[in-house]
Amino acid sequence: MSLKHATTLIKSLCARGVVRHARAVFDEMPDRDVVAWTAMLSGYASSGCHREALDVFRRMLAAGVVPNEFTLSSVLTACRGGGGAALIHAVAVMRGVDHMPYVVNALIDAYASHGDGLVDARRLFEALGGRRTAASWTSMIAGYVRWGQENTGLQLFQNIIQDDVELSPFTCSIAIHACASVGNLCFGQQIHVLSIRKALGVNLAVANSLVDMYCICESILEARRLFDEMPERNLVTWNTIIAGSSRCDPLMAMQLLVDMNLEPNCLTLTSITSACAGLAALRCGQQVHGAVLRRNYGDDLKISNALVDMYSKCGSISNAKKVFNMMNCKDIVSWTSMIGGYGMNGCANEAIELFNSMVHAGVHPDHVVFMGLISACSHAGLVDEGWNLLRDAERSL
């Protein structure tokens, strides 16, 4: 097989999601040029195997192959969330490719994916001036949104609208997500209108983020209307509307599960467990628990937390305790659910005892735990214990 044919095969295997097979072809190649190395590297990077991608990059350098602008933008994808962007930036400068559009965009993205790289990302973004593309805008806005600066991100998005820059579905869904995070329903609706005008409303990612935004902003009816109008839906769509409705309309969440024409996953079942909790539907909850175990989701932290909460709210404290004790990894939510469960089932002493175990286990209590405990004491008439906890809370929070 020629070098060119092998590289084409690597590309197509990666695109089909069988990176392992691509690697087998790659390993069999007698000699490899920069294109072959880059195809393998980008295959790993785009399927989220960042460690493997960086490893291929190191081996490529060790083999004396000189990286080009394609290689560097691919390897920058593998630097997302970790460090290393500055190092690749230096290599890009040395190779004289640091001003090439794809490389700059990949640099902005890699810097912005790291909390303290936002300033570096913004510097590159500003220097781009009129050469900014949709990817530059998206990476910059996404960086702000990811690090809790949603409003700065939304201000940048405002510039896109004013300057009439071509709007991409990527940018659009990030901005909608930012609106959801800060609860800015009004701006979210404006982006909704804009997305329809720019013919982006049919894009699945845009529509999914709109459904999510309406759910989070407590406009469940609007979310449902949009969901019903969508010509195409995927698992994310279903999980978004089910999660949204499980909070304010659990019966609708159950009905949606029945209508769902896709196989539910762990996230779906977590939301359905909460819906059962909201309805205090023990029988249903037990069936969901069975489905969770059959699908081997029993070790998932979030679903276990939801099960503890569901059994507590259905009054089955013994089952809640069973799930809680089976968990081999617990977070503050697990403890809160179980402590709150004891409280709402009139077992205030057990709640206090478990709270002590929690502190003993080194978990720092937050205001939700104290609320649950103090409410447990008030229901059980444990006035002194309640006052003591209130003092503990004041000291601890």
Next chain:
DNA sequence: TACCCCGAGA
């Protein structure tokens, strides 16, 4: 051969 997107819990 390359950069940017959407989902859950107390």
